[in-house]
Each structure stands twice: as C-alpha cells, then as structure tokens.
Amino acid sequence: MDINAMSPASGRILKEDNTVVNIADRLVTAVIGTFSGSATTTYTCSSECNGFGIVNTGASDLTFTINDITITVSSGESFENVFESFSSVVVTATDTFKAIVKG
Numbered sequence: 001m002d003i004n005a006m007s008p009a010s011g012r013i014l015k016e017d018n019t020v021v022n023i024a025d026r027l028v029t030a031v032i033g034t035f036s037g038s039a040t041t042t043y044t045c046s047s048e049c050n051g052f053g054i055v056n057t058g059a060s061d062l063t064f065t066i067n068d069i070t071i072t073v074s075s076g077e078s079f080e081n082v083f084e085s086f087s088s089v090v091v092t093a094t095d096t097f098k099a100i101v102k103g
Helices: none
Strands: 012-014 020-022 031-037 041-056 062-066 069-073 078-092 097-102
Touching: 031 041, 041 062, 069 078, 078 097
Parallel strands: none
Antiparallel strands: 012 020, 031 097, 041 078, 041 097, 062 069, 062 078
C-alpha cells in the first residue's frame, strides 16, 4: 500500500493499528443530543456517537470520560472533538456545564 496515498488530502488515513479509514466515514454528521448539569452525569447515546463538545460554565474544573480517555476542562473553557465510536460519556463535575453529543 502506498503510504503517500494515506493523508487527509487523499480522503484516507492510516490508523496506528495499520487499518485504513476513509475520512468521510468518520465525519460527524448530526447532533444526537444535548445535556447539562451541575453534578456527575452519565449520558447514554441513543445511536452510535463519535463527536462530543462541552463548555464548563462553572467555577471548578470538570472531567469527562469517553472510551477510557479522561480529559479535564478548566473553568470557563470548552472542548470539542471527534472520538472512536462510543455509546456513553461520563461528566464528573461539581458545578455547571453544557454538552453536545454528535454522531
């Protein structure tokens, strides 16, 4: 396989496990749901999810966990990215946040 053909410009990328992924297959296509809270919250996706965004509107840091990856979002900051497919996200918080889940 030509490694030069594996680039975002070609529409294909080579993953760490040497599998090829078509970028179009990984694009976030729609909002699945939104949620907010001020305490630890588990959101379960109604269908396959692969995008997540959160805004920490509280005064304390929060964390969220997707696929055993835990990320800290400081007070006043936001985060948005695409992940390998997931079925739930856990937000651990003691103050307010707003989140969006995409699939």
